[in-house]
Amino acid sequence: MISVIAIICKLAAPADCHGELVTTSDMASVSLQSCLMGAPQLAEWMQARPGYRLQGWRCVVGGRGREA
Numbered sequence: 001m002i003s004v005i006a007i008i009c010k011l012a013a014p015a016d017c018h019g020e021l022v023t024t025s026d027m028a029s030v031s032l033q034s035c036l037m038g039a040p041q042l043a044e045w046m047q048a049r050p051g052y053r054l055q056g057w058r059c060v061v062g063g064r065g066r067e068a
Contacts, residue, residue: 002030006042007055017055035059 009017022045030041036059046054 001061002032002035003060004030004035004042004057005060006045006057008046008049008052009055011051011053022057032059032061 004022005019006022007017007019022042042054042057046052
């Protein structure tokens with residue numbers, strides 16, 4: 001299993017960033033290669049977070065990993 005951790009920052013406070021586990025049914029079968037290439041589903045996931053911007057993401061193999 002590949003987990004995708006998105007690093008998002010508030011638009012109103014650009015230094016206020018945190019990691020968030022990306023979990024959608026569309027991403028249940030994300031491959032490591034797809035994740036490393038940008039997991040296209042991140043764009044859709046970010047649409048639900050209009051007050052944030054995507055700073056980056058990381059791929060964690062084998063579970064949730066550490067957020068932040």
